[in-house]
Structures are given as C-alpha cells and as structure tokens.
Amino acid sequence: MLPNVVERAKNAYDYPLLIKQLWHTPLAIAPDREIVYRDLARHTYRETRDRIGQLASGLSKLGVKHGDTVAVMDWDSHRYLECFFAVPMMGAVLQTVNVRLNPEQILYTLNHAGPKVLLVNSEFVPIVESIKDRIETVEKYVLISDAPHAEQAAIPLECEYEILLLSGSANYDFPDFDENTRATTFYTTGTTGLPKGVYFSHRQLVLHTLAESVAMAMPSTHCRVHSDDVYMPITPMFHVHAWGMPYTATMVGLKQVYPGRYSPEGLLELKAREGVTFSHCVPTILHMVLTNPKIDSYDLTGWKIIIGGSALPTGLAEAAIARGIDVFTGYGMSETCPILTLAQVKTELLNGADDKAIGLRVKAGMPIPLVDLRIVDHDMNDAAHDGKATGEIVVRAPWLTQGYFKNPEASETLWAGGYLHTNDIGNIDSHGYVQVTDRLKDVIKTGGEWVSSLEIEDIISQHPAVSEVAVIGVKDDKWGERPKAVIVLKSGHNGTLAADDIKAFIKTYSDRGIISKFGIPQDIVFVEALIKTSVGKLNKKALREAYQSE
Helix, strand or coil, X not given: CCCCCCCCCCCCCCCCCCHHHHHHHHHHHCCCCEEEECCCEEXXXXXXXXXXXXXXXXXXXXXXXXXXXXXXXCCECHHHHHHHHHHHHCCCEEEECCCCCCHHHHHHHHHHHCCCEEEEEHHHHHHHHHHHHHCCCCCEEEEECCCCCCCCCCCCEEEEHHHHHHCCCCCCCCCCCCCCCEEEEEXXXXXXXXXXXXXXXXXXXXXXXXXXXXXXXXXCCCCCCCXXXXXXXXXXXXXXXXXXXXXXXXXXXXXXXXXXXXXHHHHHHHHHHHCXXXXXXXXXXXXXXXXXXXXXHCCCCCCEEEECCCCCCHHHHHHHHHCCCEEEEEEECHHHCCEEEECCCCHHHCCCCCHHHHHHHCCCEEECCCCEEEEECCCCCECCCCCCCCEEEEEECCCCCCCECCCHHHHHHHCHHHCEEEEEEEEECCCCCEEEEEECCCCEEECCEEECHHHHHHHHHCCCCEEEEEEEEEEECCCEEEEEEEEEECCCCCCCCCHHHHHHHHHHHHHCCCCCHHHCCCEEEECCCCCECCCCCECHHHHHHHHCCC
16 A cells, blocks of 8 residues: 555445435435426425436436436426436436527537437427437437427327336435546537537536535625525526536525526516525626516515626626626636636625726636636746736636547647636736636737727626627728627617717727727627527627628
C-alpha cells in the first residue's frame, strides 16, 4: 500500500457518487412535500420516489439495460423529473431532446445519440411521424399525454407513460456502479454547424448539485435559496438539465412546481397559486412575464429569479426589481453543466436598487465552490483583476464535460491547454466579480478598437422607450465594422422615437468615457421582434445575415 493512502475496513461502503444518493435527504426530511404539475397532478416526494421505481421497472421490461440510451421529448413536467432520476439510476443514459429544433436536427441528434426507447409527448408525435422511417435505433415508443385516454398515433406505440408505470414495481432495485458512468446526453444548439453532443457522468452531476446548493445558500439575505422556498423552473428541462436545478431542488426537498409549456399568464398564475419563490430563466422569458398585460394583477415581491443563457440588460433588471423581484445573473454554458458563477451581491456592496447593486446583479458573478476560473490571453497568461483587462474565460471544475460525444477533434479544441475554453471574453474586478463583455464571435472590431456588443445593448436597454435590443457588427469599408442596433420599442412608442434619439442617448455614455465613440451605432433599425434561437437566446448570426445590408 502507498504511504498515506487511507485504509478501508473490509465491510466499509465505498459510496459511489450516484444520482440515486440525492434521494436520501428529501425522503428523510420532506417526504410529504409536493411536486406539482400545472393543475393536473400532485405527488409527494414519497410517491414520486415510488413512481421513479415504477418507471425504471417498466423501462426494464421494455428491454432497457445498463448503458442503453432513453430519449425524452416532453414539456417541463413531473414526468420529466421522474426521467431525470429513473433512467440514469438504472445505469442507462438519459437523452433530453431539444423539441424546439427543426425535425432534421431532431433526427440528427436521435441518430447520433442512439436511443433504444423514445418517450414522446403527444404534441410532438407529428414530428416523430415525419422522421420515423429514418430513425435508426429506436425500438420502442412510449406516449406521454395529459389526456386520460390518448389516441393511437401513426408511430408504433408500445404503451402510454402512466400505463408503463402501472406495469412496474416501486421496489425496483437500483444497483451501485462506477460513478463515472455516463448519465445524460444532450445537444448544444449553436448557430453554426451540426449540434454537438455533450455528456455528463453521475459523479459530475452529483458534484454540480452539491456545489450549486452550497453556492445558493451562502448569501445572508438576497439571492439566497433555502429549504422553505418553492421552486418552479422556467428553463426547458431539455436544456442543460434545466441548469441542474431540479436535482438541487430534489436533494434539499423543496416543493416543486412544473408548468408544462410556458405562457406568461400561466406562469404568473402558478406563481400566485402555488406560492413560487424561486425560478430561473433566460432574459426573453422574464421580458415576456414583465410585459404581460395582466402583470399588475400579481404580486411578484420576493420572487428570486436567476437569469442566464444571455446577458441580463440593466433596463430589464431595473424593471424586475421595480416589481419586487430579487433578480440576479448566473453564468455557464452547455459544456459546463452549466453553472460556473452567480451574481449574488456581497452584503457590504448591497445598497437596495441603486446603480452599484444593479451593476453587480447583471454581471456574470463570482465563481461558485470548486470552480477555477481564469481570464487569459492567447498564451494562457492571466489578465489583471482590475475590471478592465480582458481575455478569454477558461475554466476547470469537476463537473465540466470531458468532451463532445463522438467528436474527438472538437473535444481537443475545447480543452486546449488543459482548461475548458468558453469562447467568451470577460474581465474580473477587484471584488472577484466576472463580467462577460462579449462572445469572441460577436465582438465588433471597429476603428482599431474592440467594441462590446453586450455593453452597447446594456446601455440602450436603459432608454425608457426600449423593450428589447440586439447589437451586431456590420461590414464597413472605412472602419472594418460598425455597430448596428436592432430595437423593439415598448408599446405606445412606435413612430414617436427616431434613431437620432437613441444615438443621442448613447452619446451621453460616450461623452462620460463609459464607451468609445466607436460604440455609437451608425445604423438603428426598429423591428417588431428579434430573431432568437430555440432556447430563447438572441440569434446574432441570423441577425447579422438579416440586417447586414439594410
């Protein structure tokens, strides 16, 4: 035996970090807390754990074995939560299918991941029908439906989800196995190239869950999640495990509310009826909620919301805070499981809703426990932590994907130099807060300077007439590129605001030295809506293509 290696008793339990271990605490301390699906289903934690056993047992009867992949196409529901646990707890792999991709992309991800069984919501059956003759590996289909008696579809359905559960036993014996076993696979939704498969092990998901729960409990007052919170995700469960929050909420035994397909009014009604206090979403969803015509009918005071996926504009943060929402940013990406940082404001820096506190809330935030985050130049040298020096954000943490599924070349590029490369540019200030200033591919190179599209967007968002904004770089013969702003105005301002009004507003920031004069857009376009990706992010590539020559 090597020196200083811990000796192990003959009968000691090695305790692999498996997803099934997350269930010990909620069953011990909150067995009767509820998991709610819209107004259609309520189950206690004890009942949910039984249903997880039944699902695993039913899938086993369908032939699912250790190492097989099971794909799911569903809206955010209690059923999805059950799949989050049952499938990997069997030793199988859960593929969460992005239902907002087009049918050809869905087909690609299914054939690339190779699922044996596909669980599909009735709303998505027509998509599956259109590609079923080209799906290569799926042997059995299980229908998911809110209707008690779902109609037969054109695909060869094995059974309906609830019938599958009735065929199984709640006492399914979930085995121990290597904690490095792959638990989940999903696909990134970049704007170029084919979707890339990202995968995570049991060990990675458990460690992410632990770090996430610690980080969110660290603040003394705001931006803090505790055992009496009521959790409702507003981030699709197919997207990076809904940021890992369902695993965390389950481990600590929170009441959970699943909204199904999102509608702003439906979310507001669930928040009021079920007492929701904690959620997370992309800026687009928050904007939809805050601009809902019935917003004044709801009290949003104390609703803690983490914003991620895209930068949180200051104007949107101000609107949320004015409604009593404790809003702050989280930062990460599909490849990072995803959370790397949270913008919780340190007590000594928290001064209500003043500019300083809001300025910190909209930053990417501070690294959560176990995250090694650096800002580096092309030679991997560290930039100064002065809030000004910029470089690429590179990271290490025990839950980062080890590569892209069946794509070794891209995997090597992702991990060049032993750190995962985010392709985001940023800085770190003296308090330790990370600020993402732009994506490498979105930074605007103009007049010999690099101009941050995110910084200009943030400034424009603070104009009282602006509802949403995207800033892109367009070709310019003299300057190389110039920024162009594409703006959605608030209701009642169409036709009353000129491009020169926006330019004059931005110029006040340039005159104060906050941005370069090259940051003032040469062109401003007013539109009805902005082009977005399948997960609600601004689609800068499509925006550049649409507005390059206008």
